[in-house]
Amino acid sequence: MIADKGEYMENSMPKAIDLAALKTGGLIKQKEKDLFVIRLRTPVGKISADELDKISNISKKHGSGMLHFTVRQGIEIQGIKFDDLQTAKDELEADGIRVGACGPRFRVVTACPGEGICPNGLSPSQEVGLSLDEEFYGEEEGLDLPHKFKVTVAGCTSCCPKPQENDVGFHGQVEPELVEDDCNGCGVCEVTCKEGSIVMDDNGLPIKDDDKCIYCGDCISSCPTDAWVKKRTGLAAYAGGRWGRHPELGKLVAEFLTAEEASALIRKSLAFYKSSGKRGERLGVTINRIGFDKFKEHVL
Ligand code: SF4
Ligand code: SF4
Ligand code: SF4
Incomplete structure (x- = not known):
């Protein structure tokens, strides 16, 4: 079991990963073992069809193929393995898609x-x-x-x-x-x-x-x-x-x-x-x- 903060087990090898810090950066641990959500930054809930295509492709490539629209107009890519998180994030950012953030801060409008x-x-x-x-x-x-x-x-x-x-x-x-x-x-x-x-x-x-x-x-x-x-x-x-x-x-x-x-x-x-x-x-x-x-x- 993965605690909110602590050691994350991957391939039975412990990795010291601060899940709270990841969450603050928009990378959120799912309930399911080993899987994460990437929360995207979509101010005022506006996104182009081209951007949505790119997000869809990343979801199919690195995630479960499912997206979730949050109550605050954000988009989350579900089902990404920890080892694919950085690659998925890099590919999103290369496509001009920004990752959102959580925590005690001014949130996306x-x-x-x-x-x-x-x-x-x-x-x-x-x-x-x-x-x-x-x-x-x-x-x-x-x-x-x-x-x-x-x-x-x-x-x-x-x-x-x-x-x-x-x-x-x-x-x-x-x-x-x-x-x-x-x-x-x-x-x-x-x-x-x-x-x-x-x-x-x-x-x-x-x-x-x-x-x-x-x-x-x-x-x-x-x-x-x-x-x-x-x-x-x-x-x-x-x-x-x-x-x-x-x-x-x-x-x-x-x-x-x-x-x-x-x-x-x-x-x-x-x-x-x-x-x-x-x-x-x-x-x-x-x-x-x-x-x-x-x-x-x-x-x-
Ligand atoms: S608050 Fe509702 S009804 Fe008013 S402009 Fe916005 S969407 Fe339209
Ligand atoms: S102001 Fe009111 S009463 Fe006068 S024309 Fe317009 S709707 Fe009719
Ligand atoms: S509440 Fe004020 S602005 Fe709205 S219809 Fe009545 S008078 Fe007009």
């Missing part, structure tokens, strides 16, 4: 398709996610953290990639504004707004209750005369979310951030986490211990 693909998209979640991944993954400020640090970007308020379950998560949002002269009083927006934010007044014009508005943009997309227009767009940011044994939803930190402001929020959150987090605790636990208002003071 996930994102939904966003406005470039999804009809509901309000923000370019793929571009924002890739940019954040490029900026923080593997960089000094994202390494040696108290625990893992997950980030995702959703393109709209439907929040498909679950920003509130990440250490820091974003979703696109839009604030509508009425151009009264273009409104014909049809009332479609009143019916469309699921939040009850819009009510038609006695003059046949829609009145918006800002306290109820969640900035989904449904009124804009449903108006037949384009009388609702975009006043501003941006990203809402949540912090302190996590799943696992003790789930907790992240709290709203800021709204209508630009991509640059989102990046600054991550940078400051990582600095806060490094300086205030205890080993083994997620950002949300640190925030609960120190106080959400104090966290906001640090990051805004």
Whole structure:
């Protein structure tokens, strides 16, 4: 039996192999004897068909021929023998496919398709996610953290990639504004707004209750005369979310951030986490211990 850390037996010859260190580098021991998984780095879950072909070939050549798509949009090649790990890794990297990493660090950023693909998209979640991944993954400020640090970007308020379950998560949002002269009083927006934010007044014009508005943009997309227009767009940011044994939803930190402001929020959150987090605790636990208002003071 192979312990999490310790001696790995191969051909009855002991080899001192630190399985935890291998795992940190994306090479993960499977339950089955002698077999490993290689976790690949696929930020925002985007990969070309050519890359997938190359991964498929490596899987057939060195693994079991099976791939697994992780819940965080990663790809894992299963069933690789220890003696083939380095060769498989080298061949992947020669093909431009990067191996992922685990452990207490800034993890690969996930994102939904966003406005470039999804009809509901309000923000370019793929571009924002890739940019954040490029900026923080593997960089000094994202390494040696108290625990893992997950980030995702959703393109709209439907929040498909679950920003509130990440250490820091974003979703696109839009604030509508009425151009009264273009409104014909049809009332479609009143019916469309699921939040009850819009009510038609006695003059046949829609009145918006800002306290109820969640900035989904449904009124804009449903108006037949384009009388609702975009006043501003941006990203809402949540912090302190996590799943696992003790789930907790992240709290709203800021709204209508630009991509640059989102990046600054991550940078400051990582600095806060490094300086205030205890080993083994997620950002949300640190925030609960120190106080959400104090966290906001640090990051805004
Ligand atoms: S979060 Fe919005 S933009 Fe992203 S996939 Fe879901 S519906 Fe589409
Ligand atoms: S849907 Fe457009 S045209 Fe109809 S009431 Fe609303 S704003 Fe006016
Ligand atoms: S943006 Fe969404 S919540 Fe706000 S008024 Fe329009 S439909 Fe209602």
